[in-house]
Each structure stands twice: as structure tokens, then as C-alpha cells.
Amino acid sequence: MNQAIISRELASFLRTRRAVLLQVALAILFATLVLLRWPTHARIDRFGERSREVYRTFGFGLLAVVILISPVFPATSLVRERIQGTLALLLASPMRSWAIYFGKTLGILGLILVLLTMSLPAAAACLAMGGISPGDLLALYGLLILVAAEFTALGMLVSSYAKSIDSAVRITYGLVFALALLTLGPHQFLQGGTGLVSDAAEYIRCASPIAACMELFGQQDVSGQGLMAATDIAKRHAVFAVFATLLMAIWTITRLNHRLLDRAKSAGTITNELGLLSRVFRRLMFLVDPQRRKPGIPWFVNPVMVKEFRTRRFGRSHWLMRMVSICVIVSLMLACFTAIGSTDWNVETIGGILVVLQMGLVILISPSLSAGLISIERESGGWDLLRMTPVSSLRILSGKLASVVWPLSLILLATLPGYFVMIYVKPGTQQSMIRVLICLALTLLFGMLLSTCIGSFFRRTATATVAAYSLLLTFIAVPMLVWVGRDAPFSHSTVESSLTLSPAAAALSAIRVRGFENYELIPLNWWIVGGLSAVFFLGLLIQTWRLTKPD
Amino acid sequence: MSNQTPALAVDRLTKRYGDFTALDSLSITIERGRILGLIGPNGSGKTTTIKMLVGLARPTEGTAHIAGIDCSRDSRKIKRMVGYMPDSFGAYDNMRVDEYLDFFGAAFGIGRRKRVKRIDEVLETTNSTYMRDRYVESLSHGMQQRIGIARTLLHDPDVLIFDEPANGLDPQARIEMRKLLLQLAASGKTLLVTSHILPELSRICDQVAILLNGKLRAFGSLPEIMKSITQKRTFEIQFPSKDAIPAAAKIGRDFASDEADAELSESPAEAIIRLRTAKSDSEMGELLRQLITAGIAVNQFRELQADLEDAFLSITQMDENGTQVAGTPSTEKPVEATR
Numbered sequence: 001m002n003q004a005i006i007s008r009e010l011a012s013f014l015r016t017r018r019a020v021l022l023q024v025a026l027a028i029l030f031a032t033l034v035l036l037r038w039p040t041h042a043r044i045d046r047f048g049e050r051s052r053e054v055y056r057t058f059g060f061g062l063l064a065v066v067i068l069i070s071p072v073f074p075a076t077s078l079v080r081e082r083i084q085g086t087l088a089l090l091l092a093s094p095m096r097s098w099a100i101y102f103g104k105t106l107g108i109l110g111l112i113l114v115l116l117t118m119s120l121p122a123a124a125a126c127l128a129m130g131g132i133s134p135g136d137l138l139a140l141y142g143l144l145i146l147v148a149a150e151f152t153a154l155g156m157l158v159s160s161y162a163k164s165i166d167s168a169v170r171i172t173y174g175l176v177f178a179l180a181l182l183t184l185g186p187h188q189f190l191q192g193g194t195g196l197v198s199d200a201a202e203y204i205r206c207a208s209p210i211a212a213c214m215e216l217f218g219q220q221d222v223s224g225q226g227l228m229a230a231t232d233i234a235k236r237h238a239v240f241a242v243f244a245t246l247l248m249a250i251w252t253i254t255r256l257n258h259r260l261l262d263r264a265k266s267a268g269t270i271t272n273e274l275g276l277l278s279r280v281f282r283r284l285m286f287l288v289d290p291q292r293r294k295p296g297i298p299w300f301v302n303p304v305m306v307k308e309f310r311t312r313r314f315g316r317s318h319w320l321m322r323m324v325s326i327c328v329i330v331s332l333m334l335a336c337f338t339a340i341g342s343t344d345w346n347v348e349t350i351g352g353i354l355v356v357l358q359m360g361l362v363i364l365i366s367p368s369l370s371a372g373l374i375s376i377e378r379e380s381g382g383w384d385l386l387r388m389t390p391v392s393s394l395r396i397l398s399g400k401l402a403s404v405v406w407p408l409s410l411i412l413l414a415t416l417p418g419y420f421v422m423i424y425v426k427p428g429t430q431q432s433m434i435r436v437l438i439c440l441a442l443t444l445l446f447g448m449l450l451s452t453c454i455g456s457f458f459r460r461t462a463t464a465t466v467a468a469y470s471l472l473l474t475f476i477a478v479p480m481l482v483w484v485g486r487d488a489p490f491s492h493s494t495v496e497s498s499l500t501l502s503p504a505a506a507a508l509s510a511i512r513v514r515g516f517e518n519y520e521l522i523p524l525n526w527w528i529v530g531g532l533s534a535v536f537f538l539g540l541l542i543q544t545w546r547l548t549k550p551d
Numbered sequence: 552m553s554n555q556t557p558a559l560a561v562d563r564l565t566k567r568y569g570d571f572t573a574l575d576s577l578s579i580t581i582e583r584g585r586i587l588g589l590i591g592p593n594g595s596g597k598t599t600t601i602k603m604l605v606g607l608a609r610p611t612e613g614t615a616h617i618a619g620i621d622c623s624r625d626s627r628k629i630k631r632m633v634g635y636m637p638d639s640f641g642a643y644d645n646m647r648v649d650e651y652l653d654f655f656g657a658a659f660g661i662g663r664r665k666r667v668k669r670i671d672e673v674l675e676t677t678n679s680t681y682m683r684d685r686y687v688e689s690l691s692h693g694m695q696q697r698i699g700i701a702r703t704l705l706h707d708p709d710v711l712i713f714d715e716p717a718n719g720l721d722p723q724a725r726i727e728m729r730k731l732l733l734q735l736a737a738s739g740k741t742l743l744v745t746s747h748i749l750p751e752l753s754r755i756c757d758q759v760a761i762l763l764n765g766k767l768r769a770f771g772s773l774p775e776i777m778k779s780i781t782q783k784r785t786f787e788i789q790f791p792s793k794d795a796i797p798a799a800a801k802i803g804r805d806f807a808s809d810e811a812d813a814e815l816s817e818s819p820a821e822a823i824i825r826l827r828t829a830k831s832d833s834e835m836g837e838l839l840r841q842l843i844t845a846g847i848a849v850n851q852f853r854e855l856q857a858d859l860e861d862a863f864l865s866i867t868q869m870d871e872n873g874t875q876v877a878g879t880p881s882t883e884k885p886v887e888a889t890r
Contacts, residue, residue, distance in 0.1 A: 163644065164644060269684075270684040273684075293649065293684070294649070294650055294653065295663070296653050296656075296657070296663040296666055296667055297653055297654065297657040297663070298663060299657075299662065299663065303654050303657035303658050304658070306654065306657075307643065307646075307654045310643075310645065310646050310650055310654075311643045311644055311645050311646055312645070380641060380642070380643075381637065381639035381640070381641040382641040382642075382643060384607060384637055384641065385637070385641045385655070385702075386658070387607060388605060388606075388607070388630055388633075388635050389630065389655065389658035389659055390627055390630050390631060390658070390659060390660060391658045550602075550603075550606055550607055550608050550609040550623060550626065551602065551607060551608040551609065
């Protein structure tokens, strides 16, 4: 029954030029990943360590592709159909909701499988090198399919709730990165400990496909301490993924009915017209009441920035205040962990964990806020209205960028107490901490400008967001893949040159995290990241100017 | 704007995209306070014309001036002189009507105090004051169109350009929209309106421009256009009973026998005959005299008024030389459809 949907979801995409380009690009990417680590010496590797290195690089590349690509299709699937009105046609057809759901899901999974098949020649090359068994490859592909299924189910669930395509993409990527990266955080702090909290952190880590992948490759965690307990992360992750996929599938299927379209439009209650008691209550609860009539944009404030904040779901003042509160709590917790942890771990390790977490946040938040700044206007038809106002392209751009700089700065500020405590614990690290903070500020700037610049070249927000995530990850994560192969097969200078491109690596080297202490990346990294930011800013400026000019 | 300067003057305006000519040498002029209806089938060049007028597209050749200001060279001034409502509303999520208008007012550089007052005024003009606290995305299509017009009025432009303002509106909303457009024209604004709903345009427009395949095929008031595209008129003669029809039809055919392509149709159920002819009023008076002389009682003898739809169909069915394309139906609507 759902064959029609499967064929539409799969065939309609595969027929496009974009699909062909994506497949060719992936085939080249996987081949490059293998070539990067292909042995160049005619030396016998009896233990197959070299081939396992190739396999690891290839495997991480595959995982990155699945994490980046699999959420975008399901995230846009239901919400796009609802906006276009075709979901009503589907729901009005004799098809049952489960048939619609599985039709869509299988179509998307089929597509991801097609993309994964592009990696098979590279996988065969890894196998031919020896050192890994067909079972290893099967386990890797099995894990990847499970991850794809889990993220597809997650994307479909978010899509059933989302009001717009871009918010669906943002929320889905946010949850995917939270699941993949943030779940690793508690374990990093509490590893090696005993008790309920440590056990919980261990279980939470199993939700991350990265941790499961690392176990498949026989690797330890980043900044892992001491002996690592073998906890069958991959198996636990498989159980978690199956359970989560089923749960999310059932949840989404129950939502696939007429109620999805039968949503009441908010009448827009206004506080000014409520009774005195209600007004006082709301004032106490909100401090800055979002439902209050606004006095108007003052002359000294960029109207585009105000518009960006107001149209953003969590952009209003009360949300910003809540964000500040959360940031304060998080920073206090980090400070507390730093103080407690300093007796067990050194400052550098804690700093490394902080940097990794912050970089995760930057990768997560910058593209989601910045990539759609211009494409969303072009997609909704608002861009022509904006062009019809006398606001200059520079003012439009500065207003839009300012709306991203504020929340990103809050995130940066939130971590300052943690660094202050570290400086207090080990005063000698003051210079390093300042360097780390400069790296983080540059990363935020870089992430924002890269995402906005790349996003401005696309008409669809979903595509813009995916492109921005991919490019940002390429800059930040690909040098890390080279770092994984430090000293063998890559020489010290090759790794150092590669790491110079990554602001994350620069921050880790500044704080002297284990594995990065031998690389001098600063100030060259600052120049490169600063220079690239300037290039992206210039590109953005030209593109915005071009878009505001007559066609 | 000086009263002598035309509100809109377009001279040989052309837009080409590669080999494709979207608009070919369009020349029109509109006086201040007039309403111009721009009509044409999809892809005829209406939106391209509008985009060049508001400075969103650059002409390949020719010029367009609004109140004497060049649309492509001085787009910054044009933005302040023109209020443009595109065919898509351009809603921003999570924004109230008041905030939406406040943003555009601020973007046009209107001071905060004046802006608050101006928002009140435009909401009142468009009869939308009750919507001011509602979320923009929650408004119905008709409401959004009215807010769209309110937005275009914020900076008090002299020329208003509306792309398909009546599209998707219900009959009640269309009537309100028509009243609103007439009210704006009465207040001295010059309006350029495109629409597919031709009866709506024919009721409000002083002038009509018909575009076909990027070329201007007719321009002027509706009666002028009708006169220019066809010399034929349709007369309807009604009798007390259908018994008079055969004799009356015979007289009618004899009367028009000197005209090769005159058409006479009978509708016995209505006791009506219709004659499509190029004869003048005085000649038609002779027909009436002949009928009466033959002892045939006549209840009604009148000319059917051609409307914008007739003009549009006539023009779209003509080839570039102005002759009727073979195989296309007559420009007159079927008899039953006119009733």
C-alpha cells in the first residue's frame, strides 16, 4: 500500500541532479578518506594496525556522513507536506497512518542506503588491506543503518510537531548533536567513579553513536582517563537505538491523523487588555512580558535585528533572559565540577572537556541560527519586501548578524566562571585560558560568518543549514581525523599543518590537552581563522549586496 | 510630485532573459489619481513589468519613470515613492500585526511617535484595526491582503502597485477590496493593479493595459479598447412570445444579408434573437422599423455591453497582426453564458 509513497520519496529525489552530485561527492569523499591513510611503504604490517587505521578513518567519515545527511530528509518530510497541503491529500486517502509513516521512512532509509552504497568500493579496499574481518565491516554498516533509522524516526517526530521547515531542521539537528555529542559529556566528568551517577553517565554515553563507533574501532574516549571499562557500548547503543526508533515511530504514527491539520491559530492574547490582577501576575512571572504591546522600535536600534529576534521562536526578551539564567546555572555547575575535579584530574584535562563541549555547542548552534538568515527570507517571499525598503544591504546584514552575535556571546560568557576557577586553581594557566577564550571567540565568529555566507547562496533554508553544518564540520573535524593518525602515517608537521586550520584544535593545544601539547598552532591558527572569517564576511557582504540589487 | 508630471511613464521597456523576451517594448503613461489595470495570461510579463517599476529588476532596454524619477537609476527614491504589494504576502512568523507594521515603518525610517500614529491610520484606512494584536500568520488570506495594503501605505507613497490583490479572496472580501482600492484612488493615489479577476478590474480601472507574450496588445479605457479590437456589436431583440421568432429571424437575416460575417442566433425559449453585426446605430434603427412595419411586437431592443473578459478573449485569440486566429471561438460568449 505504501509502495507509492516509497517510490515518490525515493525516486523523486534520485531523479534530481542534486542526488547524482551527492552520490558522486560521497564516492569521492570515501575514496579520499581511504587514500589519505593508504600505506605508502612496502612494509609488512603483521598485526594489521595500519589497515585498522584506514578502517577507522573511513568508519568515522561514514558516521559523520550519516549524522549529517540522515536527519535532513525526515525533518523536512512531514512539515513540508503539511505546508504544501499534500499531507491533507495523503490523510484523506484510504492509506492508514502507519502505511504513510512507513512509506516515508522506508523511502528515506532507502535513499540513505543508496548513499551508503557509494562507500562500498572504499570498504572493499579496507577489507582487501587485511587487519579487519567482514564481520567488522558488517558490524559497522549495521550500526550505521541503526543510527540512520533512529535519526530518521527522530526527524519524522520533530517534523510532525514543527510549524516551519527551517525550525524542523534546526530542532532535529540540535537533538541529533545532543544525542551524539552531549551524551558523552557526563561520562567525561564522571568516568572511573562508582555509584549511581557514574553508572547513569555510563548508560547515557551509550546513546551516542560516536561512543559505539569508537568501541567498534577499539578506541578510547577523547580525554579518556586511566583504564577504560569494557561496557559493551555498541550493544547497548543498538538496544537503545532500536527501542528509541520504535518508540518515536509509534509516537509519530499516533500523530498522523486529522488533528495534525486541525490546529487552532493563536488568537494572540494581549496582556494590555487583561485585568489588573492578570497583568500583575504576568509581570511577576515574566519580568519582560512577551504578550505585552510593544512601544515600537527606537531609532537607534537596527529594525532588522529586532525583527530577527521577534520572529525567532526563542528570540523574544523573556527567552533571552531564560537563556541567561540557564547559562548562569550551567557556568556555576561547570565551575563546581572544575573545583571538585581538580583533585582527581589536572586542569588541562578539565579544560579539554570544556573546550570539546563548547565546540560541540558552537557547531550545533552557529549554523542553526545563521544559515537561514537570508535563505528563510528568500524562501518566504520576505526578501522582496525587505528590498523594497530603503534599508541598505549593510544595515540588513549587520542587523541579521547582530541577532546571532547576542545569543552566541551569551554561550561564550556562560563558560567564563569555569575558566576563572581553573585560573584560580592553577594561576600559571592564565595565559593559556586567555588564548582558549580568544580561540572560542574566533570560532564563534568563524562559525557564524561561514554559516551565514554559505546559507546566503541557497534559496531553501533546509539545504542552507545542511551545507553550513557540513562545511563547518569539515573545517573543525577533518583536521581532527588527520590528528587521529598522528605520527603514523602522518608526520608531525603534516598533522600540525592540518590542525592549524581547526579552531578547536588550536583551543585544545592552547590548554595543553593530552595529544595536542606538542603542536604550536597559535598564532598562525588565529590568522588563518581570522582571515577565513574575513573572506566569508566579504563573500557575505557581496552576496547580500548582490541580492538587494535589481535582478 | 508635480501635477503635470505623469504618475507613471514607461517608454519602450524591455526585459530579456537570454533569448527569451519577457517584456517587449512596453510604452504606457498613467496620470495621477488613476487606476491602471494590467491584465494578461500567466507569463505575459505583468510581474516582470511591476518588478522593473519598483526597482527589483533592471530593464534590458527602455525606461520607466515614476513621478519623473527613473526607476532603475534612482531605486532608493523610488522605494519611498512606491508602495508595492507582491502576490505573496511575505509573512513573518511569530509577529503580531502591530509589530509587523512597526518593523516596516522603522525600515522606512519613520520616527517612533509618527509611526505609532501612522499605524493607527493605515489600520483604520484598511478597516483592520481589530487585527492589530493578532499574529500575522494566523490571519486569513483576505485579512493578510488588507494588512499587505496597510504595509504599502505606511510611508504614504504616491503610487501603489498591487500584484493580484484579489487573488484567493471570497466574494465579500473582493467587494471590500474593490471599495478600498477606489477609496485609495479617490485620496489621490495612483494605482497599478494586476488581476486575473477581470470583472473586478473592469469595475475599478480607468485604464486597462492588456499584455500578451510580453507585448502590449491594447491600452486605454475599456470602451476605447473594445472599439479598437472589434467593430461588431451584439444586439438582443426580445418578443412577447416565441411565435414571432421565425418571422423576425427572416427579417433579421435579410437585413444583414449584405454583411458576410454577420451572425444571427435564435433562442426560442427566451423569445429572443441576437444579431452580431458591424452596422451603425441608425442602420439598426431601420431593422427595428422593419420589424414593427411587419406587425411584430417588440418587447426589448438593446445592445449587449461587451466587458473586459470579451476584450481579453478577443485579444488573446488574435495573432500579432490583429486578425482572429483560425479555429478559435468567437469573442462573444455563448448565448446561454451571457444570461
